[in-house]
Amino acid sequence: MYDYLIVGAGLFGAVFAYEASKRGKTCLVIDKRDHIGGNVYTEEVEGINVHRYGAHIFHTNNKKIWDYVNQFATFNRYTNAPIANYKGELYNLPFNMNTFYTLWGVTSPQEAQQKIKEQREAAGISKPTNLEEQAISLVGTDIYQKLIKGYTEKQWGRAAKDLPAFIIKRLPVRFTFDNNYFNDRYQGIPIGGYTAMVEKMLEGVDVTLNVDFFEDKEKWSNLANKIVFTGMIDQYYDYQHGVLAYRSLQFDTTVLDDVANYQGNAVVNYTDRETPYTRIIEHKHFEFGTQDKTVITKEYPSEWHPGDEPYYPVNDKRNEAIYQKYKQLAEQEVNVIFGGRLATYKYYDMHQVIGAALATVTRELD
Known part of the structure; x- marks a missing residue:
């Protein structure tokens, strides 16, 4: 019998598990994927740390959050300075x-x-x-x-x-020659990739992968006194108030054996309507790689359907009204804690997810 069953091995679940374990609580983390880390998962391909689910650049103005993540990784000095390609014309963003x-x-x-x-x-x-x-x-x-x-x-x-x-509501417009996309004081990529960072958070914690919580919800729920749920909140309640909408993404990753430097930048956005993908990521530039090969990923947005990975909540009036009904159900729960972007139907940056997890820990355990 565990103190907490944590559904989802992404940043929210990993931070909660680390903090709970530090306080003497027992945790079991499960995830339907075959890896930890959620969408920040990185895997080594040809000696390059590839961001499987799109570019993730850590940035924050919060020194407490910055110091917190630096317990688990050493961050490099990467600065996000994407380029926009409009029909062959290049612009700074x-x-x-x-x-x-x-x-x-x-x-x-x-x-x-x-x-x-x-x-x-x-x-x-x-x-x-x-x-x-x-x-x-x-x-x-x-x-x-x-x-x-x-x-x-x-x-x-x-x-x-x-x-x-x-x-x-507002767009960043700067009247300076500054290509740094973020205004935040702290910014970088963990040396060795995000997966290694999450592994350190989950050291000593029981983790079971390739497990779908909903295939045997009762069995998994009975293994712990409380549940920390980071999946889709509408799925948890069996879609009783309707299905929340998301935008999904498809990733086309290619190893270029005979190219050492494909585009000269980690992220290039394609802003014309005719190009089917929104951006190309060249992963080696996140860590200033000098490998003889390179790995690129084209990112294609798509409408979300059941079975797809949900990425961006569609926070229009219809979906917000549906979410509020689920939120009311969640607030009545005694032994279930909802956290993360899917469970709160909110797009979070990484530092915001970590901040929300730490706040949840404080409410729950301190």
């Missing part, structure tokens, strides 16, 4: 003076601000009612057409005019 110079040839912040202001005013949007209008009112038509529209429509599988404005 986030939108900054390098972007504006390439777009318009402007060399001063004042010129760039004036250009955006002119385009906003020409659009004449006083109260944005959809994502397209919201984006144009923030950054003008040129940036919207080349760097937002196509990428966003691929990501969400819907026309920008049919998406709610709140999806991009």
Whole structure:
């Protein structure tokens, strides 16, 4: 009999298991995949740590969280500076003076601000009612057409005019020559990959993989006094209030035997509508690799269907209304704790997942 059954070996489950074990609690972690780490899982391919489920760059302004993860890994100095490719034209992200110079040839912040202001005013949007209008009112038509529209429509599988404005309440616009995507003080990739980091969190904890909790929910639930559940909350309640919507992703990973450097950057976004994938990741650049080969991954967004991996919650009014019903059920539970992005129907960055897990530990065990 365990104190806690933790369903899901991702960051939330691993942090909870580590903290509970440290306090003398017994934990069993199960996962339906054949590996730990959830979506931050990395595997070595040709001497390169490959991010199997898309690029993961750790970043935070919270020194407490930064110090916490540094218990389990040494982080390198990687800085996220993605490139946007629009039909062969290359632009820096986030939108900054390098972007504006390439777009318009402007060399001063004042010129760039004036250009955006002119385009906003020409659009004449006083109260944005959809994502397209919201984006144009923030950054003008040129940036919207080349760097937002196509990428966003691929990501969400819907026309920008049919998406709610709140999806991009604000866009990062910098009038400096700074290509660092994140403003956070702390940033990097764990040397040796995320899997090694999660392995250290789970040292001494019982872990069982290739197990679907729902194939024998009663059996697994009876193994512990309490459950920490990090899966889909609607599935836990047998979809009784309806199915929550997600966007999914498909990954096409290729080893290039005769190429040492494919694109010169870890992440290149393809922002035109015609290119079917949203980005290409070249994994070696996350750790400044010098291998003779390289590994690239093309990322294809798709509509989520049962059996697919859910990645991004679709936080529109319909889904939020459904989630609130499940949340009310969850709040009535005495022996079940819900945590992580699937169980709370919220998109989290890694530092936010860890922060939420630590807060849960404090409420539960301290």
